[in-house]
Amino acid sequence: xxxxxxxxxxxxxxxxxxxxxxxxxxxxxxxxxxxxxxxxxxxxxxxxxxxxxxxxxxxxxxxxxxxxxxxxxxxxxxxxxxxxxxxxxxxxxxxxxxxxxxxxxxxxxxxxxxxxxxxxxxxxxxxxxxxxxxxxxxxxxxxxxxxxxxxxxxxxxxxxxxxxxxxxxxxxxxxxxxxxxxxxxxxxxxxxxxxxxxxxxxxxxxxxxxxxxxxxxxxxxxxxxxxxxxxxxxxxxxxxxxxxxxxxxxxxxxxxxxxxxxxxxxxxxxxxxxxxxxx
Amino acid sequence: xxxxxxxxxxxxxxxxxxxxxxxxxxxxxxxxxxxxxxxxxxxxxxxxxxxxxxxxxxxxxxxxxxxxxxxxxxxxxxxxxxxxxxxxxxxxxxxxxxxxxxxxxxxxxxxxxxxxxxxxxxxxxxxxxxxxxxxxxxxxxxxxxxxxxxxxxxxxxxxxxxxxxxxxxxxxxxxxxxxxxx
Ligand code: SF4
Numbered sequence: 001x002x003x004x005x006x007x008x009x010x011x012x013x014x015x016x017x018x019x020x021x022x023x024x025x026x027x028x029x030x031x032x033x034x035x036x037x038x039x040x041x042x043x044x045x046x047x048x049x050x051x052x053x054x055x056x057x058x059x060x061x062x063x064x065x066x067x068x069x070x071x072x073x074x075x076x077x078x079x080x081x082x083x084x085x086x087x088x089x090x091x092x093x094x095x096x097x098x099x100x101x102x103x104x105x106x107x108x109x110x111x112x113x114x115x116x117x118x119x120x121x122x123x124x125x126x127x128x129x130x131x132x133x134x135x136x137x138x139x140x141x142x143x144x145x146x147x148x149x150x151x152x153x154x155x156x157x158x159x160x161x162x163x164x165x166x167x168x169x170x171x172x173x174x175x176x177x178x179x180x181x182x183x184x185x186x187x188x189x190x191x192x193x194x195x196x197x198x199x200x201x202x203x204x205x206x207x208x209x210x211x212x213x214x215x216x217x218x219x220x221x222x223x224x225x226x227x228x229x230x231x232x233x234x235x236x237x238x239x240x241x242x243x244x245x246x247x248x249x250x251x252x253x254x255x256x257x258x259x260x261x262x263x264x265x266x267x268x269x270x271x272x273x274x275x276x277x278x279x
Numbered sequence: 280x281x282x283x284x285x286x287x288x289x290x291x292x293x294x295x296x297x298x299x300x301x302x303x304x305x306x307x308x309x310x311x312x313x314x315x316x317x318x319x320x321x322x323x324x325x326x327x328x329x330x331x332x333x334x335x336x337x338x339x340x341x342x343x344x345x346x347x348x349x350x351x352x353x354x355x356x357x358x359x360x361x362x363x364x365x366x367x368x369x370x371x372x373x374x375x376x377x378x379x380x381x382x383x384x385x386x387x388x389x390x391x392x393x394x395x396x397x398x399x400x401x402x403x404x405x406x407x408x409x410x411x412x413x414x415x416x417x418x419x420x421x422x423x424x425x426x427x428x429x430x431x432x433x434x435x436x437x438x439x440x441x442x443x444x445x446x447x448x449x450x451x452x453x454x455x456x457x458x459x460x461x
């Protein structure tokens with residue numbers, strides 16, 4: 001058994017909340033730079049230039065890349081030989097509280113979907129735990145804006161719809177998202193499992209580094225195909241028309257039932273935030 | 280790029296066309312759903328508003344808190360669709376410009392055509408860049424709404440794109456067709 005203090009976890013979560021919101025993920029920035037070279041629309045190129053200038057300014061002036069600093073989504077991989085001294089869950093919420101307050105991030109959480117009173121510290125976080133072998137604890141903070149989240153969808157497809165059905169679902173979601181999701185988008189797709197599992201897979205797909213294809217050859221090919229098709233929609237940067245609608249698309253899969261084929265499409269924007277640390 | 284200053288009179292609006300890029304300077308206001316709801320409630324009751332809507336431009340934004348030494352934090356646009364229920368009313372009362380991102384309903388576009396108003400997009404996700412073009416910011420009403428409070432901003436060269444003009448042309452509908460494959 002390895003002991004980890006709850007306070008250490010709070011420190012890490014706090015740091016990751018701030019870093020993820022201010023420092024644009026380098027592979028995403030690289031993807032924007034590449035897209036800038038191939039974008040066919042002059043207005044589109046102008047937008048991509050603005051996004052690069054924005055990222056540099058945010059870093060230099062310690063400002064959030066985007067004002068929607070999101071819901072704090074936290075993924076925790078806990079080694080089964082780790083013992084946390086204190087409350088792990090409370091330590092995470094406290095880290096979010098401190099990070100969002102000290103980092104001058106926006107507090108966007110309301111305590112109830114109907115009474116809509118702001119909790120004023122961006123808590124509670126949305127936490128996903130996974131038990132893994134070993135004695136380490138990995139924390140990933142992935143702040144998620146609602147503009148793109150609102151455009152995400154789940155489809156309960158029939159097995160007979162096959163890969164074409166999956167492609168249709170993804171492309172329909174991209175078309176409906178259009179300018180609302182601040183394109184260029186990053187797209188996470190979850191295929192298989194059941195209703196909640198495919199949504200979780202789609203979210204996990206957004207944690208994969210931009211530029212890194214699936215380890216499963218069939219799905220890696222499909223990622224390339226779908227990214228190309230998404231860029232063929234013509235939506236373009238900000239929906240002003242162009243050839244860069246998406247910077248990246250990742251698919252995560254899981255075994256499923258003989259009678260079903262759930263597909264979830266989680267839309268993310270170019271801000272595509274996620275930062276990790278291992279304790 | 281066209282330079283544009285507030286107040287945004289109807290004459291100026293008529294010269295703007297979908298696809299134009301402009302640099303906007305002058306005084307504008309910030310409001311999101313909650314502030315729009317309160318504006319409409321005041322109009323319904325016939326009570327005075329905390330801002331003059333005539334020739335006014337409203338920016339749909341909920342900024343991050345201003346760190347020490349800055350007038351405002353990161354300040355990019357929010358999704359405009361959430362204001363669609365209120366926008367036609369504000370346009371009828373004299374609002375001539377809206378700044379946000381994303382699609383609008385037909386009812387909003389109709390009101391824009393009828394009363395001569397324009398819809399601009401600011402680049403979503405460019406909150407730090409847009410913040411650097413804001414020189415002054417002051418909460419003028421509803422501080423209790425936090426980030427959603429009504430603010431008066433002084434902006435200099437805010438980079439915007441005309442998405443829907445007062446003739447009803449919509450860049451979001453028209454431009455992607457040129458680049459669509461297959
Ligand atoms: S979708 Fe992304 S870039 Fe757009 S406002 Fe939300 S967090 Fe910001």
